[in-house]
Amino acid sequence: MKKILVLTGGGDCPGLNAVIRAIVRSAEKSGEYEVWGSIEAFNGIMRDPPELIKLNFENTAGIHVKGGTIIKTTNRGNPFSYPVQNENGKWEKVDRSDYLIKSIREKGFDIVINIGGDGSQKISSMLHDKGVNIIGVPKTIDNDLSATDLTFGFNTAVQIATESFDKLVTTAASHNRVLIMEVMGRDAGWIALHTAIAGGAEICLIPEIPYRITSVVDKVKARYNSERNFVNIVIAEGAKAKDGQNSGQLSKDAGDPHFKYGGIGSVLRAQIEQEYPEAQVRTTVLGHIQRGGTPVAFDRILATAMGVKAFKMAEHGDFGKMVSFKNNRMEIVPLKDAIAKYNHIAMDNYLIETARETGITFGD
Numbered sequence: 246m247k248k249i250l251v252l253t254g255g256g257d258c259p260g261l262n263a264v265i266r267a268i269v270r271s272a273e274k275s276g277e278y279e280v281w282g283s284i285e286a287f288n289g290i291m292r293d294p295p296e297l298i299k300l301n302f303e304n305t306a307g308i309h310v311k312g313g314t315i316i317k318t319t320n321r322g323n324p325f326s327y328p329v330q331n332e333n334g335k336w337e338k339v340d341r342s343d344y345l346i347k348s349i350r351e352k353g354f355d356i357v358i359n360i361g362g363d364g365s366q367k368i369s370s371m372l373h374d375k376g377v378n379i380i381g382v383p384k385t386i387d388n389d390l391s392a393t394d395l396t397f398g399f400n401t402a403v404q405i406a407t408e409s410f411d412k413l414v415t416t417a418a419s420h421n422r423v424l425i426m427e428v429m430g431r432d433a434g435w436i437a438l439h440t441a442i443a444g445g446a447e448i449c450l451i452p453e454i455p456y457r458i459t460s461v462v463d464k465v466k467a468r469y470n471s472e473r474n475f476v477n478i479v480i481a482e483g484a485k486a487k488d489g490q491n492s493g494q495l496s497k498d499a500g501d502p503h504f505k506y507g508g509i510g511s512v513l514r515a516q517i518e519q520e521y522p523e524a525q526v527r528t529t530v531l532g533h534i535q536r537g538g539t540p541v542a543f544d545r546i547l548a549t550a551m552g553v554k555a556f557k558m559a560e561h562g563d564f565g566k567m568v569s570f571k572n573n574r575m576e577i578v579p580l581k582d583a584i585a586k587y588n589h590i591a592m593d594n595y596l597i598e599t600a601r602e603t604g605i606t607f608g609d
């Protein structure tokens with residue numbers, strides 16, 4: 246029997262459990278592999294005693310319907326830059342990759358499948374350079390990985406955001422208000438753009454198009470002077486004004502090196518109120534609701550297909566590579582290519598035109 250180690254790293258995302266279940270089912274079908282989960286990304290296998298769980302048909306049955314990940318995840322488990330508290334209580338970064346690789350080998354794992362976003366796949370690539378037989382499965386609600394047309398979790402996030410947007414439309418209309426909804430997405434505006442089109446927003450502000458507040462206020466005034474005198478705005482957390490800066494802060498969680506976006510919706514509210522005090526403005530921040538709960542059917546299917554493909558790659562020895570959904574096919578891309586480029590929305594993307602033609606202002 247060959248042994249596969251599966252882990253989920255970075256932020257959670259609807260569909261992770263469907264990938265795990267699919268890998269386990271394919272592996273059991275082959276009869277030649279057993280699958281183990283490392284609890285909390287690589288932390289599980291690096292702990293003493295290790296936290297590993299043998300995954301089988303019984304303990305993965307029905308999990309594709311559930312949000313989150315049954316094997317847990319963390320943003321603080323990079324083995325190349327591992328947070329360790331020294332005697333003075335200060336946090337230091339230590340390279341524990343050699344220890345990790347030793348643990349993988351000592352515990353008899355032949356193959357590692359790392360389900361994660363760009364940060365996790367950078368780690369996959371570095372481990373592959375050090376000789377680990379590793380395969381990547383892309384995940385993120387942000388859809389910001391350029392090597393795949395779509396990531397699972399994204400459609401669920403858009404569905405949740407759209408349903409929330411629909412609710413905000415009826416209350417905006419009742420009060421003649423400007424309602425701003427801030428959505429996730431990091432440096433990409435995919436969730437915002439899709440939600441704005443699905444919901445029918447008047448204004449959509451995304452990181453790819455820094456906005457001019459005068460342009461936003463002009464649109465608000467035009468709406469206030471029409472019969473439909475209310476406004477619904479979708480703003481991506483990574484958006485900013487032309488002469489402004491991003492809202493957020495460095496993570497306060499020890500060992501998490503990321504800048505955490507958040508707060509641009511409130512900044513926009515203050516900007517509109519200053520320029521146009523007649524408008525009644527409110528902000529809603531959707532936050533982690535976008536990542537929780539049950540995945541929509543499309544994400545369950547995409548995640549399941551990616552899990553099956555990852556197992557096939559394991560069987561064929563396609564290491565140092567990542568599963569990719571391209572042109573409606575399951576493809577394989579080298580990890581190095583997968584992490585090379587960030588997936589911003591290109592200005593010639595058909596949805597930019599779709600939005601403009603249906604009356605959505607980007608504030609440019």
Ligand code: F6P
Nearest residue numbers: 256385386387429430431505506
């Ligand atoms: O990458 C997924 C994501 O939800 C982003 O959209 C968001 O900026 C970030 O993670 C939030 O991170 P955390 O869960 O650590 O607050």
